[in-house]
Amino acid sequence: MAVSGRKKSGTGVTAARRPEVRLPPLVPYDGGGLEPDGDYDGVRFDGVDLTDASGRGARFLDCALDGCALDRAALARARFVDAVLTGVRGVGTDLAEASLRDVEVVDARLGGVQLHGAVLERVVVRGGKIDYLNLREARLKDVVFEGCVLAEPDFGGAHLVRVEFRDCVLKRADFSGARMESVDLRAVAELDIARGVDRLAGAVISPVQLMELAPAFAAQIGVRVEV
Numbered sequence: 030m031a032v033s034g035r036k037k038s039g040t041g042v043t044a045a046r047r048p049e050v051r052l053p054p055l056v057p058y059d060g061g062g063l064e065p066d067g068d069y070d071g072v073r074f075d076g077v078d079l080t081d082a083s084g085r086g087a088r089f090l091d092c093a094l095d096g097c098a099l100d101r102a103a104l105a106r107a108r109f110v111d112a113v114l115t116g117v118r119g120v121g122t123d124l125a126e127a128s129l130r131d132v133e134v135v136d137a138r139l140g141g142v143q144l145h146g147a148v149l150e151r152v153v154v155r156g157g158k159i160d161y162l163n164l165r166e167a168r169l170k171d172v173v174f175e176g177c178v179l180a181e182p183d184f185g186g187a188h189l190v191r192v193e194f195r196d197c198v199l200k201r202a203d204f205s206g207a208r209m210e211s212v213d214l215r216a217v218a219e220l221d222i223a224r225g226v227d228r229l230a231g232a233v234i235s236p237v238q239l240m241e242l243a244p245a246f247a248a249q250i251g252v253r254v255e256v
Contacts, residue, residue, distance in 0.1 A: 042233050043211045045191040046171040048131040048151040050111050052091055063087060063102075080119070099139070137177075185225070204228045214238065 055073035063084035070090045080100040088108045099119030108128045118138040126146040137157040145165040149172050158178040165185045169192050178198045186206040195216040204225030212232040214220060220238055222229075226245040234242070247254055 042213050043191055044213075045173050045193050046151055047153055047173060048111075048133060050113055050131055050133055052093055052111070052113065055091070055093055105143075181223075189231075 053071055055071050058072050058074045058077055060077070063079065063082040064087065065083055066086040067084060068088050068090075069092055072089075072092050074092065074094045074097050076096045077094075078098045079102045080098050082102045082104075084102065084104050084107055086106045087104065088110070089112050090110045092109070092112045094112070094114045094117055096116040097114075097118075099117055099122040101121045101123070102119065103123050104127060105123050105125040106127060107124065109130070109132050110128075111131045112129075113133045113135070114137065115135045116137070117134070120140040121143075122139060122141075123143045124147060125143045127144065128148045129152050130148075130150045132149075132152045134152070134154045135156055137154070137159060139157075139162075140160040141163075142159060142161070143163050144167055145163050147164070147167045149167065149169045151171045152169075153173045153175060154177055155173075155175045156177055158180065159182070160180040162179055162182040164187050165183050167184075167187045169187060170190045172189075172191075173193045173195065174197050175193075175195045176197060179200065179202070181201045181203070182199065183203045184207045185203050188208045189212050190210045191212075192209075193213045193216075196218050198219040199217055200219070200221050201223040202221065202225075203223055205228065207225055207228045209229065209231030214232050215235040215238070217238070220234075220241065222242070222245065226242060227249045244254065
């Protein structure tokens with residue numbers, strides 16, 4: 030696995046380190062069912078229905094999940110290392126307190142994903158749509174959201190370090206209590222912050238976004254704007 034280097038932009042914001050996952054030859058999943066605390070090394074899950082699967086605390090190393098159904102899958106405290114998840118779909122997937130390191134998530138269609146208390150490091154989420162993403166109290170370091178739609182994501186109390194949002198849509202985002210360091214929001218296609226505009230210290234926005242957020246900033250400090 031190689032990781033791309035980091036560069037600073039003209040504003041001094043340090044770019045996120047992106048994972049470059051190179052998977053070894055993989056063996057097909059045997060269909061035996063996930064097991065809590067199970068070990069899955071070098072496995073390809075191709076179109077597997079993992080609905081209601083119980084894999085709490087499982088470890089996925091050098092794995093690929095392609096087109097898998099993850100409805101209500103219990104994967105709390107699971108670990109994904111050097112993994113690629115492509116076209117996964119599902120509602121109510123439980124990944125609370127999970128660990129994702131050097132992971133690519135591509136064209137996911139998910140709803141109500143529980144990632145509260147999770148740790149994400151060198152993760153790219155590219156394309157797709159995720160509704161009601163719960164990242165409360167999570168730690169995100171070197172994470173890129175690119176070309177995706179995040180509807181009502183909850184970053185409440187999360188710690189974001191070197192996180193980039195590029196060509197994506199943020200609808201009704203909640204940043205209440207969040208802490209930010211080198212968070213780049215300039216390339217967001219649509220920025221809609223429902224709560225936590227006062228927690229943007231440590232983020233970089235564009236001049237256009239500043240104008241769009243001006244009413245929220247004014248309201249935060251108690252300024253009335255009238256003609």
